[in-house]
Amino acid sequence: MTTTIEEIDNFDSKAYLDMELLRFSTAGSVDDGKSTLIGRLLYDSKSIFQDQMDAIEAASAKRGEEYVNLALLTDGLRAEREQGITIDVAYRYFSTPKRKFIIADTPGHIQYTRNMVTGASTANLAIILVDARKGIIEQTYRHSYIASLLQIPHIIVCINKMDLVEWDEKTFNRIVNDYKAFASKLDIKDVHFLPISALAGDNVVNRSENMDWYQGPTLMYLLETIHIGSDLNHIDARFPVQYVIRPMKNEYHDFRGYAGRIAGGVFRVGDKVKALPSGFSSKIKSIVTMDGDLQEAFAPQSVTITLEDEIDISRGDMLVRENNMPQVEQEFDVMLCWMNEKQMVPRGKYILRHTSRECKCIVKETKYKLNINTLQRLEDDLELGLNDIGRVTIRTTVPLFFDSYRKNRNTGSIILVDESTNETVAAGMIV
């Protein structure tokens, strides 16, 4: 959590109730200062508590380090501290008077692509770190490709360690141009470039005094102001039914409500809706919450919907508007990221989860595997192992109701589960 000193002086509890939530992921390689940057954001926004600071000061001293190692704040597991690496996605929280932030801090090693995909799946924004001395490297390509594949709406490329290249503008411009040339091949909507020094703090929260040539915003300013209101789909109404609520109480004798989280669009009382897969139509009678009924509800609200007619609806079904249907298919293509040590079995059977629906499926065909460092399509090597990404055709035992991932991240995403181990083995974006 928390708050800056300025905020404490005139803290307004009402204002805090109306803050926006921004989720972002960070990716970087082992030494390009990612943990230091996060430590810097937390430290300069006064989000590190005294006891946390005392603990890492003591730990740094014990390890014989000269300055306080801010990376120790984020490396939570014993193995991580011992090896000086980050193993798993760690979630961090801080807030300023303007926004509350959730950081998905993901490791950048080659073997941890699965963590980056995980962290990116819920992010509004990605921070990609580039070491100014090294410029664009393979990992930059990989991180950017994953951000594009996972459709993270905003990207901030932080060119870090500017202190080690004498705050040189030309170096910064060269890296920006290199990045733009490469990013033109990707599907990235909104990208920003910043010259920073995470270690010294330049352009992180406070403006740099070493780089007069840079007139743009600081990282914190961008994080606080970037427009995220249009990141969710509020056009195509989709309501996957999670759970059926039947109170079994006298006062609600005939109550039958469909509980779920709106995955896209807006639903209003009186809307004509269609239930999938049955295809029966009805009208929305009420939108129920414990705080009172609503006239309309939108993504990502969790509500309970009741209908005018008694039709058979259960978990895994979906309510949509009659004139705006999702795709209803049993066979479709996905970009699949394999996340398990055991490689994908060609024509293998898996359990598929999509919104609140679960069914069996078969991976019918692998079309190509992607070299995520070069974006080259490999059509002769079709084995998908841990951290591989490829395009596959999936056939399900029952029809799914979905949108392309580009159109809606909620209704366009799937996971595959191994039937024998129950492990989540892959994540897929419907093409």
Added chain:
Amino acid sequence: MIDYHLNHLKELEAESIYVLREVAAQFENPCLLFSGGQDSIVVLHLALKAFYPASVPFTLLHVDTGHNFQEALDYRDNLVKKHGLRLLVASVQEAIDKGLVREEKGYNASRNALQTIPLLEAIEKNKFDCAMGGARRDEEKARAKERFFSHRDEFGQWDPKNQRPELWNIFNGRKHVGEHFRVFPISNWTEMDVWQYIYQEQIEMPSLYFSHKRKVFERDGVWYAASEFIQNKPTEVIEERVVRFRTVGDITCTGAVFSEASTLEDIIQEVAASRTTERGTRADDKRSEAAMEDRKKAGYF
């Protein structure tokens, strides 16, 4: 065009309600760990919302160290009565009497770590396939790596290096017989979010959280409530001070803060101004840098 956006508390609430409903849908016999602490109070409030107008479809499980604040027990019992809930108590004292665990000796003796055994026993005996808790990722660094749906093997253990990837809002609660899940619906909340939400929702809280007079003593920089459960050193002086608790757990390891905060608004002001985390007043985390990770691996909540 209308701007469809939720403020952060509404968005967190929607996410947590979604998780609670997934639990009800994916598990046969889930329970909700309830300690009377602010986090479990918020989870219960969210559960009331998630299933309204139906009742909460979970059993409440209280792992009781026997070293309780009476106020917390009274609060718990009132709540159970008010909402017609089912309550089950797993007792550390019973586990000690049965010889399942051995009580720590000495001045710093605490039953906190002993909770793991009766918890796992209650899960096994009642065939709970999921235990929900109010843990938050901002509390402690090992918790920062925790999933919403966290798999436990048949020994109740957590393997932090082999967690299932968790993407978007698709939760995989599939498991083999004998295994169970721990689910944390308010993973993404901070201490500040919790208090703001309590304020926004006007949730009734145990009196311990508000400023009151109490007999306390100082040990290693932390002020503890004097009680029959703690053995005092000869040098420790018990005095009456105006205090409140930022978190409520076992009386022997929950530290008090000097505070005049007597309303929810006061508490929020205090949380905003505070320069130590709430776990900074918990003796159980001060034992070593990886204290929480070790307890969690063994099956602690």
